[in-house]
Each structure stands twice: as structure tokens, then as C-alpha cells.
Amino acid sequence: MKVTPIADKVFGAVVSELKLGELSDAHFAELNTALLKYGFLVFPKQFLSDEENVSFAERFGDLEFAASPMSNKPKNEDGSYADVSAIDTQLMRTNVGNEAWHTDSTYKPLSSKCAMLSAVIVPDEGGETELADLRAAYVALDQETKYRISQLSAYHSAQFSQANDLGDFPPQDETSIYHGEAYLRPMVKIHPETGVKNLFVARHAFGIPGLSREESRALLTSLRDFVVSDESRVYTHKWQAGDTLLWDNRALLHRARPYDYSLPRVLTGTRVAGDPESELAYYPTDPEAQAGREALAAELAILRVEAKDRMFGATTATQGRYSAR
Ligand SMILES: [Fe+2]
Numbered sequence: 641m642k643v644t645p646i647a648d649k650v651f652g653a654v655v656s657e658l659k660l661g662e663l664s665d666a667h668f669a670e671l672n673t674a675l676l677k678y679g680f681l682v683f684p685k686q687f688l689s690d691e692e693n694v695s696f697a698e699r700f701g702d703l704e705f706a707a708s709p710m711s712n713k714p715k716n717e718d719g720s721y722a723d724v725s726a727i728d729t730q731l732m733r734t735n736v737g738n739e740a741w742h743t744d745s746t747y748k749p750l751s752s753k754c755a756m757l758s759a760v761i762v763p764d765e766g767g768e769t770e771l772a773d774l775r776a777a778y779v780a781l782d783q784e785t786k787y788r789i790s791q792l793s794a795y796h797s798a799q800f801s802q803a804n805d806l807g808d809f810p811p812q813d814e815t816s817i818y819h820g821e822a823y824l825r826p827m828v829k830i831h832p833e834t835g836v837k838n839l840f841v842a843r844h845a846f847g848i849p850g851l852s853r854e855e856s857r858a859l860l861t862s863l864r865d866f867v868v869s870d871e872s873r874v875y876t877h878k879w880q881a882g883d884t885l886l887w888d889n890r891a892l893l894h895r896a897r898p899y900d901y902s903l904p905r906v907l908t909g910t911r912v913a914g915d916p917e918s919e920l921a922y923y924p925t926d927p928e929a930q931a932g933r934e935a936l937a938a939e940l941a942i943l944r945v946e947a948k949d950r951m952f953g954a955t956t957a958t959q960g961r962y963s964a965r
Contacts, residue, residue, distance in 0.1 A: 680887035710909035766899030774838035794845035795822035807950030822932035823921035832918035
């Protein structure tokens with residue numbers, strides 16, 4: 641097994657001379673150490689089956705979901721793929737939303753530990769996945785900003801991010817990711833396994849308690865822009881079919897890149913849940929959930945007017961309900 645750091649970047653490594661489908665405990669331990677150090681690992685030419693995706697991911701912990709298509713082609717019940725979805729479906733609105741920087745599942749009670757994508761069908765151009773290092777970004781912040789954000793938290797909601805980034809207002813449904821709750825999370829995260837601090841904000845974050853709406857928006861935007869302002873903190877993965885990419889959702893941002901949406905793009909996604917000790921905000925039944933729910937409702941009411949100029953013009957998709965994720 642060979643681990644080669646990505647050239648000219650502060651994070652990331654390519655792992656070769658290893659078959660993930662036949663991983664020994666010793667090699668897994670090495671990979672886990674490498675993931676904590678590098679933040680993400682690229683495994684070229686693996687061509688993992690769904691079962692191999694799942695059994696590798698399960699070594700990291702409980703799964704949020706297993707070997708699901710992260711795709712513009714929904715999977716049929718018999719395992720075949722349906723036609724490419726139209727841009728006006730909720731599936732595609734959600735996919736396009738993921739072209740803004742984010743960490744996975746911060747809009748759930750328990751945010752994600754790590755995630756994995758394996759490329760099945762990829763377009764020749766575009767459709768890359770990009771990653772950004774929130775640890776190096778935190779280190780590079782000036783002392784004043786570090787001090788300012790040290791005690792601040794922000795709410796996280798996928799309804800907020802869809803509305804704010806795209807003017808997309810999916811129907812609220814407590815069984816989907818558009819559930820009406822917002823989860824308060826510290827803007828500086830202490831990594832539960834390494835103890836290293838990193839920024840922990842991006843598209844799902846809004847409404848910093850104690851700041852005005854304008855101050856909060858300005859601070860969140862400036863922090864996100866700062867993270868990706870240095871090329872050494874951003875990596876672009878140009879997919880080849882068979883690649884697997886694994887990243888630490890507690891310490892990295894990621895986003896998809898645009899492509900010709902009429903062409904198929906099929907990645908198999910598996911997501912590992914965070915540890916309740918370090919990734920749990922609260923549950924909808926907890927008393928502190930009420931403040932998040934109210935902050936989100938107030939924010940969405942403003943965005944219903946403000947987001948009319950965005951891609952979907954403050955509308956709700958007319959077809960294709962999004963499956964619960
Ligand atoms: Fe994601």
C-alpha cells in the first residue's frame with residue numbers, strides 16, 4: 641500500500657497498490673491514520689461493488705445511508721438506472737444545490753463523520769468533486785477573527801441553503817432533509833479524534849445568535865470565501881470511472897461542479913454518521929430545537945421575497961419528490 645500526498649496542496653493523498661475490497665485490519669488502521677492526517681484519500685481504479693462500498697464504509701462506524709446513487713439518474717427497484725432527471729425535479733435542484741460548498745448532514749441532529757463516493761458513469765467534462773481544507777483555513781485566520789468566532793455558533797438547515805443559494809423551496813416534510821428544523825453548531829470545531837481545531841461553516845449555516853442578520857451573513861460569506869481563497873487549500877478531483885474518494889466531513893468542505901445535465905453522472909455514495917459525543921446538536925424533541933425552528937421559519941419568510949432573482953425564482957419543484965436523505 642502506497643500513500644502519496646497530493647502535490648502543491650496542504651491536504652489529501654492518493655492511495656495505490658491496495659484493493660479496498662480485500663482490506664486487512666492492519667491496512668485499515670493505516671488508512672484511518674492517513675485519513676485523519678490528510679483529510680481525504682483518493683483510491684483510483686477500485687471499481688467497488690455496492691457490497692464492497694458498504695463493507696469498507698462500515699469499518700468507520702454506523703452508516704447514514706449505504707451505496708445510494710448520488711446521481712442525475714434515479715435507481716429503479718430492480719437496480720437498473722432510470723432516465724436522466726429533468727432540471728426542474730427536486731432531485732436535480734438538490735444536486736445543483738450541492739454545487740455550493742458544504743459539509744454533509746450538518747442539517748441533521750447528528751452530522752456526518754465521513755463520506756465516500758465511487759464513480760460509475762462520469763461525463764468527459766465537468767462534474768468534478770472539489771474539497772477544501774477547513775483546518776488549514778482556521779490556522780491561517782488572523783487572531784482577531786479567531787477570537788471573534790471562538791464563542792459563536794450558527795444554525796444549519798438544507799431548507800435555508802436551497803432557498804438562499806437557488807431560490808428553491810422544497811415542500812417541508814419531516815421525513816425528508818427539508819424537515820423544518822435548524823441545528824445549532826459551533827463555528828469552530830475541535831476534531832474529536834485529532835483535537836485539531838477547524839472552521840465549521842458553509843452553505844447550510846445561517847443565523848448566528850447574537851449577530852444581526854446582515855452581520856451574520858457577511859461573516860459566514862467572508863469565512864467561506866477565505867477558506868477557498870488559497871489554491872493550496874482546494875483540490876479538484878477529476879473523476880475516472882472506478883475511482884473511490886473518501887473524505888472527513890468533520891474537517892473538510894466539498895462541492896460538486898457543474899456539467900452538461902443531459903448527460904449521465906452516476907456516483908455511488910455512502911455516508912458514515914458522526915459520533916453523538918462530538919457531532920450531535922440535539923433532537924427535534926429536545927427543548928432547544930424550538931429556537932432553531934423559529935430562526936429557520938423567520939429566515940425562510942425573508943428569503944421567499946429575497947430569493948426571487950435566484951435560479952429557481954423562489955419556487956417549489958413541480959415534479960419528482962426527493963427521497964428522504
Ligand atoms: Fe455532499
